[in-house]
Structures are given as C-alpha cells and as structure tokens.
Amino acid sequence: MLIGVLALAITTSAQELYTLERVLEVAYENSPSIRQSKYNLVNSRERMNAQKASLKSKFFLNVSPFTYDHTREYDDFSSKWYTREIMGSSGTFGVSQPIPLTDGTVSLYNRFGWQNAYNDNTNITNQTFSNNIQLRLEQPLFTYNQTKMGLRELELNLENTMLSYTMQKLNIERLVSQYFYQVYQEQQSLLISREELENQEKSYEIIKNKVEAGLAAREELWQAELNLANARSSVQNAQVSLENAKDQLKQTIGMDLDNQIDILANVEVKTTDVALTDAIDYALRQRMELRQREIDIESAQFDLIRANATNEFKGNLSLAVGLFGENENFGNIYQSPTDNEQVELSFEIPIFDWGQRKSLIKAAEATLAREELSFDEEKVSIKLNIRQIYRNLQNLVSQIEIAQKSVENAKLTYELNLEKYENGDLTSMDLSLYQNQLSSKKNELTNALISYKLELLNLKIQTLWDFENRKSIVPDKYSPEFENY
Numbered sequence: 001m002l003i004g005v006l007a008l009a010i011t012t013s014a015q016e017l018y019t020l021e022r023v024l025e026v027a028y029e030n031s032p033s034i035r036q037s038k039y040n041l042v043n044s045r046e047r048m049n050a051q052k053a054s055l056k057s058k059f060f061l062n063v064s065p066f067t068y069d070h071t072r073e074y075d076d077f078s079s080k081w082y083t084r085e086i087m088g089s090s091g092t093f094g095v096s097q098p099i100p101l102t103d104g105t106v107s108l109y110n111r112f113g114w115q116n117a118y119n120d121n122t123n124i125t126n127q128t129f130s131n132n133i134q135l136r137l138e139q140p141l142f143t144y145n146q147t148k149m150g151l152r153e154l155e156l157n158l159e160n161t162m163l164s165y166t167m168q169k170l171n172i173e174r175l176v177s178q179y180f181y182q183v184y185q186e187q188q189s190l191l192i193s194r195e196e197l198e199n200q201e202k203s204y205e206i207i208k209n210k211v212e213a214g215l216a217a218r219e220e221l222w223q224a225e226l227n228l229a230n231a232r233s234s235v236q237n238a239q240v241s242l243e244n245a246k247d248q249l250k251q252t253i254g255m256d257l258d259n260q261i262d263i264l265a266n267v268e269v270k271t272t273d274v275a276l277t278d279a280i281d282y283a284l285r286q287r288m289e290l291r292q293r294e295i296d297i298e299s300a301q302f303d304l305i306r307a308n309a310t311n312e313f314k315g316n317l318s319l320a321v322g323l324f325g326e327n328e329n330f331g332n333i334y335q336s337p338t339d340n341e342q343v344e345l346s347f348e349i350p351i352f353d354w355g356q357r358k359s360l361i362k363a364a365e366a367t368l369a370r371e372e373l374s375f376d377e378e379k380v381s382i383k384l385n386i387r388q389i390y391r392n393l394q395n396l397v398s399q400i401e402i403a404q405k406s407v408e409n410a411k412l413t414y415e416l417n418l419e420k421y422e423n424g425d426l427t428s429m430d431l432s433l434y435q436n437q438l439s440s441k442k443n444e445l446t447n448a449l450i451s452y453k454l455e456l457l458n459l460k461i462q463t464l465w466d467f468e469n470r471k472s473i474v475p476d477k478y479s480p481e482f483e484n485y
Helices: 020-030 032-054 146-212 218-253 276-286 287-308 356-423 427-464
Strands: 016-018 058-075 079-100 102-120 126-139 262-263 314-327 338-348
Touching: 016 020, 016 079, 020 032, 020 146, 020 218, 032 146, 146 218, 146 262, 146 287, 146 356, 146 427, 218 427, 276 356, 276 427, 287 356, 356 427
Parallel strands: 016 262
Antiparallel strands: 058 079, 079 102, 102 126, 126 314, 314 338
16 A cells, blocks of 8 residues: 655755765765774774785895904913994895784795804914805694784684674664655645635635625735734744754755755655564664674674683794804805704793683673673664664554545545635635645644654664565675775
C-alpha cells in the first residue's frame, strides 16, 4: 500500500534546491566529526603500512670517510710511554631481514676499511686494507612472537577505525535526516498556514459582503477580521520557524549560514514488511559495535599474553659466521683469510618479582572478562532496540492510516461547514475552529509520515540492512572509499 506525500518546494531564483541525498553529500564533506574520522583512518592505515614495510629487507650503508686518532698511552709490558697515531676510513654495507614466522632476524654485513698507524715505541708505520663479511642470525626462544602480534594489533586498529568511520557516517545520516525533515515539516506548516490564510480571506470577503448588505451583524465582521489577523500571524510565525530550521540544518552540515537553500523531500511511504526475527538476525550478524567488542576482546587477550610474559623464562640464540681478511695490498685482502664463527645461547631466568607478574595477569584477566561481558551486554541491548523499533514501526503504520483518514474527514467537514457559513447558518468563530482542525490534521499526517521514515532509517542503522532495497549496507574494508585514506 502506498501512503505518501511529495513536498512542494518553495523556491525562488536566489535559492538553491537540495534533496536529502545532496544534503548528506555536503555533510560528509564538511562535517568536523567525519573529517576527524578520516584523519584517524589515515593514521591507522599508514601505521600498518609502516609496520608491513618494516618486515621487508632493510638495506643500509654507513660511511666514515676519514678518522684520525693521536693519543699518548702507557705500555705495561715494556713499561714505556708511547705515542700512537692512526688515520683511516671505513664503510659498512648491510642487509637485515626480519623473520615474522619466528620473530627472528637474519643479517648480512660487509665492512671494508683502510688504516694507517704509526707507533713511536717501535717506530713502525703500518698501512693495511681490511674486509670483514658476516652472516648473523638472532632468534628469541621460549617467548611469544612480538612481530606477529604487533602486526595483528595494527590490523585490528585499522579495522576498528574503519568501523568507527562508518558508524560516524551513519550517525551523521541520522542527525542530518532529522534536521532535513524538520525543515520539511516547517515548510509544510508554512504551506498549510498559507492555505488557511487564503480560506480566512475568502471567509472575510463573504462576511464583509453580508454585513454591507445588512444580512449579518457587524460583530461577525469583527470576528472575521480577528481570524484574518491571526491567520497572517500564523504565516509569519511559520516563516520564522522555517528559516530557523534551515539555519539549524546548515550549521549541522557545515554550510555557510548566508547560503539561500530550499529542500525537496520525498516522504512517499511504502510500508515495508519487516520480520522481527530477521531484523534481530541481521543486527547480530552485521552490527559494527559487536565487531568492535570482538576486537576489544582480542586486544585484551594480547594484553594477557604480555602479562604472562612478564619476568618469564626466555632465551636467545645468536649464530654468526664470517670471513675476515687484511693485507697491505688491496688486491691481496683475502690472501690469508680468517674464518670467524660465533655461537651464543643465553637464558633469562627470573627468580623473584614480588608478585608483579601475578598481579599483571590478574589485571589482564579482569579486563578480558569485562570485555566479554560488554560483548554479551551489547547483544542484549541490540535485541532490545530492534524490538522497540519494530513495535514503533507497526504502530506508525496505523497512525499514518488514521492520520490520512482524519485529513480526508477534516477536509470534508470544513467544506460542509464553509457552505453553512456562506448560507449564514454558522458563525465565523465556529468556521475558524473547523479550519484549525483541518490544519492540525494535515500537520499530524506530515509528522506521522516523517516519523515512519526516520524510524525506518533507524532500523537500517541498527541492523545494517536496507529493508526497502533488500540489501546489506555493511562496509567492505577493501572498498575504494577506504583505500583513498
């Protein structure tokens, strides 16, 4: 069943026409909260990109073009003081590659140097070239993988930021829609007030002619003049309320208050079949708040892992193999090379920490339990909201039908009593009551239609399911919308 009304735009050449979709576009572009959410998206995405980049091979080059050292030292073996003078230059090229799977690091270094040394104790000058190449592995043992956990936390943080951004857009849609339809309500009120003014002007002309013809008492004309003045005042009040509502809308969407706008709102209502069980199911499967609670739970689990790792028994394995060569001639550096090998296995063994680890674990467990409880409470709250919205929608459908019928009856009643008024069987005060009743019923119909639209929007936001178009509105994290930030 179609129950609807199309707003008539009160436009002038200086005013710009805005639909709800266009108003939302302006709000998404100018809203401070949306812009802050975009900055948070950039921050989270770039942090994750930086972390991913840190897992790739790092190349570095350190160069010391010239060094000079002139010192006076004492030789215990010969019991003599001597002067040492050393000049040199060196450079180190290295490649370091993290191993995310094991949280280890494998590195390759090559250091090349030149040195000229003089010792006045032996009166010998020595000039050599040297090169040292080394392959090293550093591997933590008996502890959690910090690299994988850190990357996972950044991924969750980015996902959480995306969810917050989408939720902020939905909240903006709800708020802007409310102010948009408030402007529409005031616009309709102005139209109704103008219609009422036209009717009062007609009534005034009728009674004026009767009084001049001696067919009605002058008191009737006075009452008609008062009714006409009240109708003009109602138009002025409605115009003021409309302009105030427009300013509120412009402020909400971040538009210059001096801009002249008017709106075109389609409040055509197509009653949508909504199954309560389906609505609850959509909400529990798609609500972003639930996913955020799941992220909080996973983050709390990470904190528990860190707490368990406090003052824990852990070790480190360090392996290195290399080749060192030196010679006075550059071409003979590796004429008599020396093999370098290094193996080190170390352990960190906690003895007593005065209960620090135990307390941290209890605190982390309490946080985890709290987040799990919040998740359960969020589910209950979602179910409660969906049930309330469902009942409101069912009630609003009935209210729209009643309001539409009331407008039809009020219109027929007014037309009937207007005829009585023209025949002199009804006073202007009585006719004014029927006019007010008609205006009131029209406003009630407008309010009922808008209430249904807003409540249906609320259901869409609460379930992330568009019941009118039968599709999900869950954001895709791979959407180009997020890739731009």
